[in-house]
Amino acid sequence: MKGGRGFRKEMIMWWCMLLLSLLGTDNKWVRGQFDSNGFISIDCGLSENDSYIDEHTKLSYISDAQFIDTGLNHYISKEYTPSLSRQYLTVRSFNSGARNCYSLKSLVLGSKYLIRATFLYGNYDGLNQFAMFDLYIGVNFWKTVNISDAVTPIIAEVITVAPADYVQVCLANTGGGNPFISSLDLRPLKDTLYLLANSTQSLSLVKRLNAGPTDTTIIRYPDDRHDRMWEPWSNEPYWSELTTTSDVSHILTDQFEAPSAVLQTAATRVNSSVLQFDWAPGPLDNSRSYWWALHFCETQLLGKNQSRWFNITVNGLMWYAEPYSPSYLLADEIYGKYGLQLPYYNVSLVATGNSTLPPLLNAFELFIVLPVANVPTDSGDVSAINAIKEKYQIKKNWVGDPCAPATYIWDGLNCSYSSSPRITALNLASNGLMGDFLSLFSELKALQSLNLSDNNLTGSIPDALSQLTSLTLLDLTGNKLNGTIPDGLLRKSQAGKLTLRVGDNPNLCSNSTACTPNEQKKDNGSIRVIAIIVPVIVVVLLVALVLLLCMLKNKKGTGGEQYSDFSKAGLKDDLFQPENRQFAYTELAAITNEFTRIIGKGGFGTFYHGTLEDGTQVAVKVQSESSSQGTRDFVGEEEEEEEEEEDDDDDDDDDDYYYYYYYY
Ligand SMILES: *[C@@H]1O[C@H](CO)[C@@H](O)[C@H](O)[C@H]1NC(C)=O
Numbered sequence: 037m038k039g040g041r042g043f044r045k046e047m048i049m050w051w052c053m054l055l056l057s058l059l060g061t062d063n064k065w066v067r068g069q070f071d072s073n074g075f076i077s078i079d080c081g082l083s084e085n086d087s088y089i090d091e092h093t094k095l096s097y098i099s100d101a102q103f104i105d106t107g108l109n110h111y112i113s114k115e116y117t118p119s120l121s122r123q124y125l126t127v128r129s130f131n132s133g134a135r136n137c138y139s140l141k142s143l144v145l146g147s148k149y150l151i152r153a154t155f156l157y158g159n160y161d162g163l164n165q166f167a168m169f170d171l172y173i174g175v176n177f178w179k180t181v182n183i184s185d186a187v188t189p190i191i192a193e194v195i196t197v198a199p200a201d202y203v204q205v206c207l208a209n210t211g212g213g214n215p216f217i218s219s220l221d222l223r224p225l226k227d228t229l230y231l232l233a234n235s236t237q238s239l240s241l242v243k244r245l246n247a248g249p250t251d252t253t254i255i256r257y258p259d260d261r262h263d264r265m266w267e268p269w270s271n272e273p274y275w276s277e278l279t280t281t282s283d284v285s286h287i288l289t290d291q292f293e294a295p296s297a298v299l300q301t302a303a304t305r306v307n308s309s310v311l312q313f314d315w316a317p318g319p320l321d322n323s324r325s326y327w328w329a330l331h332f333c334e335t336q337l338l339g340k341n342q343s344r345w346f347n348i349t350v351n352g353l354m355w356y357a358e359p360y361s362p363s364y365l366l367a368d369e370i371y372g373k374y375g376l377q378l379p380y381y382n383v384s385l386v387a388t389g390n391s392t393l394p395p396l397l398n399a400f401e402l403f404i405v406l407p408v409a410n411v412p413t414d415s416g417d418v419s420a421i422n423a424i425k426e427k428y429q430i431k432k433n434w435v436g437d438p439c440a441p442a443t444y445i446w447d448g449l450n451c452s453y454s455s456s457p458r459i460t461a462l463n464l465a466s467n468g469l470m471g472d473f474l475s476l477f478s479e480l481k482a483l484q485s486l487n488l489s490d491n492n493l494t495g496s497i498p499d500a501l502s503q504l505t506s507l508t509l510l511d512l513t514g515n516k517l518n519g520t521i522p523d524g525l526l527r528k529s530q531a532g533k534l535t536l537r538v539g540d541n542p543n544l545c546s547n548s549t550a551c552t553p554n555e556q557k558k559d560n561g562s563i564r565v566i567a568i569i570v571p572v573i574v575v576v577l578l579v580a581l582v583l584l585l586c587m588l589k590n591k592k593g594t595g596g597e598q599y600s601d602f603s604k605a606g607l608k609d610d611l612f613q614p615e616n617r618q619f620a621y622t623e624l625a626a627i628t629n630e631f632t633r634i635i636g637k638g639g640f641g642t643f644y645h646g647t648l649e650d651g652t653q654v655a656v657k658v659q660s661e662s663s664s665q666g667t668r669d670f671v672g673e674e675e676e677e678e679e680e681e682e683d684d685d686d687d688d689d690d691d692d693y694y695y696y697y698y699y700y
Pocket residue numbers: 182183184318319320
């Protein structure tokens with residue numbers, strides 16, 4: 037009874053851990069990442085665990101420590117701090133690595149997000165040198181950041197669809213000085229907003245302007261519930277302001293949801309019937325297409341003899357097909373179906389002949405259409421390689437996506453790029469790897485070449501490696517492996533499908549039948565002791581492991597990719613001899629009559645009496661796959677329990693029992 041209850045409790049715990057892991061393995065990601073709006077607001081360079089409420093937006097800004105492992109925190113120079121928003125007072129800078137990445141996790145795959153990064157140099161390093169570096173959104177180029185003074189913030193914003201349940205924001209050093217960052221925001225957007233942003237293209241903001249503002253403040257949250265930043269835009273004395281205090285309404289299918297505060301003001305012309313503005317692409321952007329939206333709303337109640345009609349032209353050609361008249365207090369937008377690629381853009385609002393009023397404009401948004409051409413690496417490979425990175429504490433600069441873009445492929449990897457990139461080769465020779473987590477490598481399902489030579493790897497070679505159908509080279513030379521070489525690998529090697537190198541492993545036995553001690557014995561006893569391996573119990577032990585990891589992670593920042601600890605910890609591995617039967621928890625409960633009869637207890641767990649379907653009596657023992665000491669105890673305890681016979685653990689001549697030997 038006691039045992040059964042224990043199992044149930046642990047099953048519940050297991051489910052809790054599973055849920056936790058679905059939310060993000062690293063519990064730090066779950067803690068305080070999103071605010072009640074679903075926003076993530078990160079002040080980069082703020083010390084770990086610090087947070088504050090921004091005085092203007094009342095949004096809670098948190099430290100970036102839980103989103104990144106690399107980089108150094110700095111304060112900007114004191115001479116620049118007065119009058120700056122708090123987000124600009126600290127930066128995180130990156131003086132090593134070609135690419136450094138923030139990971140925003142627990143997102144919804146396929147959902148739309150606005151991601152904004154800001155950069156204010158403030159002479160944080162005392163060098164007064166202005167850097168130039170590239171930004172990537174995931175595996176795709178986003179923007180070049182060109183810092184040209186110490187105090188003007190550069191704001192990069194992209195509207196993008198998450199290609200996975202996480203998005204990475206990467207800063208790439210292109211030789212123009214150390215990248216740095218001041219803040220990073222993530223805002224979820226409804227799918228129906230900004231329809232041009234989809235899974236094959238993102239929108240990188242160039243300008244978002246509030247025409248005819250009443251003051252010089254930037255309008256953002258809470259006036260804009262999506263926390264877009266609308267900069268004031270005026271053009272005195274040529275433009276004048278029109279304002280209303282009445283609320284502006286939106287039609288239900290509005291694709292922009294521009295805030296009232298922005299639409300309540302408009303710019304119009306003084307002494308002219310043409311409202312015009314223009315831009316030319318910079319040298320970095322001249323091969324890109326631009327897409328924009330003009331926001332309109334009539335702010336004046338027009339008299340019977342008044343009218344406001346105008347044509348919208350681009351470079352003198354009608355852009356919107358017919359004359360346009362904005363509606364009173366109703367939000368409306370005119371925007372292109374596609375991006376346009378021109379050497380020069382002159383957008384003009386030209387009053388028609390019968391219009392008594394000059395044209396007006398309430399707001400303007402301009403974007404560069406970014407192709408989403410690079411696809412992230414296969415998610416199974418990403419989880420596996422990150423598990424390997426974490427378990428072996430790999431010190432290489434393994435950040436961002438492992439394979440993409442190809443220019444930033446991780447050291448020691450080769451990938452295939454046919455559709456979603458796959459890891460095809462991994463070379464970790466002479467990397468000081470220690471431990472026995474070799475089965476992790478079998479999760480890299482497309483692996484063709486695996487070189488782990490000249491490390492300190494221990495334990496045995498998992499049979500799971502022979503399941504890698506594409507593997508043609510396996511080099512384990514120069515480690516401290518023991519046990520035997522799995523038959524599957526030997527067969528492949530003998531068939532010439534696999535180059536297998538296992539030399540210089542003093543304790544490794546190359547012939548499975550010759551070196552298996554404690555193997556199956558005679559069957560003439562009264563009670564058959566069958567070791568029943570219970571996946572459930574393995575999981576229980578893994579829960580303990582996960583809890584331990586959680587505790588450790590609270591001490592030490594980890595970051596990196598999200599992966600499921602226990603799915604990588606050998607559950608599916610073929611760790612046991614084929615003679616062992618595996619039972620589901622329910623079968624086991626039936627066999628042991630709900631764990632009612634305890635027949636023994638050892639340092640390594642409890643034994644229960646059980647009866648198989650065919651009447652065979654068995655002792656049910658819970659066994660960890662992770663400890664060799666457990667195996668020895670197991671054998672020892674069995675012998676003590678029946679105590680009619682002798683007591684030597686290593687004696688293979690005990691007639692009454694089956695003993696099973698486990699490989700690790
Ligand atoms: C970077 O900014 C500086 C100063 O504004 C400018 O002179 C330079 O051309 C810019 N570089 C590029 C590549 O746009």
